[in-house]
Amino acid sequence: MKLRSYFEMPCGMREVFASLQLSSPLSGHLLLEREMPVASYKIALLYRQLEDAVNALRDNNICNRAEIAKSVLTGLRDIRNTLSSISAGKVPDDIELYEIKNLAMISERVRPILKEISQSLPGLPVLEPVVDLLDPESFRVPSFYIYDSYDSRLSEIRREIKASSAFSEELYSQCALIEDEVRRDLSVRLIPFVNDLNDAMHSLAEADILLAKANLFIKWHLVIPEISEKETSYTEMFNPEISELLGHKGMVYQPVSLMIRKGTPTLLVGANMGGKSVTLRTLALSQLMFQFGLGVPAQCAEVIPIHQIHFLSGDYQDIKKGLSSFAAEMRQIDKLLRDSEKSSSILALLDEPAKTTNPYEGRALVESLLSILKERGILSITATHYNADPEGCVKLRVKGMENGVMNYQIVCADGGEAPREAINIAKSLGIDERWLNEAVRLMENKYNNI
Amino acid sequence: MPFVQEIMSYRSISVVGLGKNTGKTECLNYILNRLPAEGYTVAVSSAGIDGEGVDQVTGTSKPEIFLREGTLFATSEKHYRERQLISELLEISNRKTSLGRVVTARAITGGKSQLSGHPTTQSLKRWIERASKIYGANLTIIDGALSRVSIASPAVTEALLLATGAALSANIDNLVFRTSHMVSLIKLEKTTLLNDCGSIPERGIWGVNSEGELYSIVEGGVFSFSSIHPQAIEGASAVFISGALTDRFLNHIRSLCLDNDIELIIRDFTKAFISPQVFSSFQRAGGKIKVLDKSRLIAVCANPVSPEGYILDSKRLCNKLSETLDLPVYDIRRINDEA
Incomplete structure (x- = not known):
């Protein structure tokens, strides 16, 4: 799937993309259309480039030069149409010639800087001859017109135009004819460079993307993960978006550590408001950031590259489609099961599946789902309030309320009991006391006797 | 030369027509012709493209502006391709309008071009700033369109000229009444109650x-x-x-x-x-x-000729307007003839 299509997944990838400070709209456009890399060697190459760039940017001198490159790259435009029409034999007009000159000049300015930043990025082609062709008077500014020096007749006729007191249609059209000849000649001489120009445009966009990634990597304190085959684990994982939000309020995000294995479904239980949903959301985001070569938000991490992410994020109710939340959710899980028949290269993140139905059936649905995921060797984590305990699963638990303060840490859960913290948390929210006390009374007297 | 001296004391002005054929273009050309040719850089652009929309449909040609050598101008890609002058292309904007991106250029020889311009008030404001800071324009003149459609507003300039004329009404009293209403709107005072926090919402x-x-x-x-x-x-x-x-x-x-x-x-x-x-x-x-944004009204230009062929008495029209509006009023054609 393309990066653009992951924006629909409610995990915050859109915000991450928006945080990338790309200089040129072309780079953003190309990045959005990019398919998610899945092969390990491709991802490894992305991280080699990122590592080079991050190391280079830590050198103050290169960092300043990179800033210059970034500001030059703001002028980078998408001129694919112009280039393809020139190679098809169309004579370019002044606007198109300006665009080509602009691209060639940007490329020549960025080329030496790029060499310093990353050895692993493909180098830029030499476009000096194009600059010379479109800047015959060597002004080295990106403006353009059909300069006098292109044709000896031009300066004379232009002098006449300037000297005439009124606008002369005839002189102007004579001049325009000569200009057309010059443009025809220029287009013939540009054709051999079209491929290089195309390469330069794409490589410049890549450089822009790499610099934006490296800057975000440094700004968010991301880490380059190991590429793994069997397990995905994060030490001190944080959600960059929420962590920034808390930072503005003077609060600190409590990072969590966890590990999930292929073929060993993981259950995540624990109190309401204990950060289970945030953890799942962050796992989805980290997986995407990992595969698109951005680095991941953690102290250290190893991650398995996968082909598909299935993120069941909670409420799927869609009145327009006439589906209840239960039906919509069932469809989602059904799709997961169908896809998992074909490939096991899936990360399944399930936030309280079957939560809208009764606990009796709900628990059965969750347990049976997990045993199928186990059988198919799927990498999965499932948050639930049901007291599910299927065989061969790992159970993790959010530590929960401690002396009135929420501890979001994730630890191994031992006992088979579902945690009973809902009422305590509701009390801390100041919810109607009579109701909560009645619930406690019921639990103590009625249910314990069953 | 009336009001040219005053215009030169501003960094940006716009010329706004009260309706079609009220002589806005004539007024623009008049000013462009009389500003000093040496050591003074003028930038010209247009606020939006809508006012000329009808022309796009009917195919009748929109009046062209005569640009002198050295004048900076911004127009759309379409109109840049149709220009009749030799000019150096300086930059192309990122944003697309219905006539293509906005192109900024400098006239190398004098000649004619249509002006069409910036899609939003923000981009117009930025262009005026760039014209002076980067390209050293002493004065930026905006061909302002008045329209219901949300477009770039000419009120971002420091001062403005209002063009009115017989095209609006063949009856002098009615013409004066309608012009005077517009003038009272232009003269609305700037508020002191709202903090200019730089983030005034676009809607609501x-x-x-x-x-x-x-x-x-x-x-x-x-x-x-x-x-x-x-x-x-x-x-x-x-x-x-x-x-x-x-x-x-x-x-x-x-x-x-x-x-x-x-x-x-x-x-x-x-x-x-x-x-x-x-x-x-x-x-x-x-x-x-x-x-929020107020620009000073310098003068009113009155065009006594209507496209249907009515010609009002120029002196009577100017006097009547001037008395009612308490502003200088000029008939540019008459000034040209007398000069």
């Missing part, structure tokens, strides 16, 4: 508290004004309307404003689509309408 109607801060009353533009509750603006010192101020809205909110002494704030005079009757009755009752 907002309350302004005594601290000069905006707070939300209803969102979604003027069409939802019927949902304004009197309680919502109780205690407000002003109401800010980001969109158009219409007769219907003014009548709706009239008593609320008058009873609670609440000032109405609009972005600039181009957002006031109110009839003379409603406006003057509101003002007579003590109602206040103020603007």
